[in-house]
Amino acid sequence: MSLRARIHSPQDVAAGLLFVAIGIATVVAALDYPMGTVRRFGPGYFPVLLGVLLALLGAAVAIKGIAVRIEDAEPIGPWALRPLILIAAAVIAFALLVRPLGLTVATVALVVISSLAGGRFSLKRVIALSVALVALSAAIFIFTLGLPFNLWPALWN
Template sequence: MKIKSQRDFWSGLMFLLVGIAFAWGSTEYSFGSSARPGPGYFPFGLGVLLALLGALVLFKALTIESAGGDPIGSIAWKPLLLIVGAILMFGLALPKLGLVATLPLLIFVSALAGDEFHWKDALLNSVILTIGSWVVFIWGLKLVIPVWPTFLVN
């Protein structure tokens, strides 16, 4: 069987494997019922949906011809490292710096990964996403996440 689109083949395979891994991993948790779902109910459903999406993309890659085989280009190392670094930095800095300092930091570092960086856009995104995150996670869901830096609270 010939791969007709390399991009679709590898992305479909990745979605399929990640979906199966999440669905399988969620079986360790209680499923509950449809009326009262447990902690494994939602991740299992998402894993199955992701695996199905991956299977469809994989099927397309093996059946529908694309121009030139749709080759995969080189790996964009700068954006990859900036995004992964920003996520790691967010996880490490959140307990000490709080949400109002760490989230804008995450957004600015992530924005540097793109081809076009504009300070005004990153600042506007930081303000909107920080306020939105506070509304959803702190006010709405009542999660215990540090909001302010520890040196300001103590």
């Protein structure tokens, strides 16, 4: 508890630790790559260097967050976890569905899942929006720009 009281910027501490973790992970992954010589740097040279640099910068950020007093430092604030997960899920659903099942199914999945992310869920609005977006995107991307999308599942051809 006493440590917590001394943290002036939880944002900086968390960010700093994140940078340290990414830096270390980079170095670990890159240690397997050839380092090369001074005349011919290998592919591993820069990643290791940068990983170390990132870890050091991260440590500095974290230490500053603990030690340096900043007036009205911002708290991290509440995380919008539900929107975060659902928006990511909607995008991933589109990615997985668009090739096997076509643009229509993928669009509907995206609209339904993302609409669950925030505000009131209205079935009527979701249906209307899905229809409008399928029509609009088919008109722009398939018929005007000629992108190679299937509108319907491949089996229907």
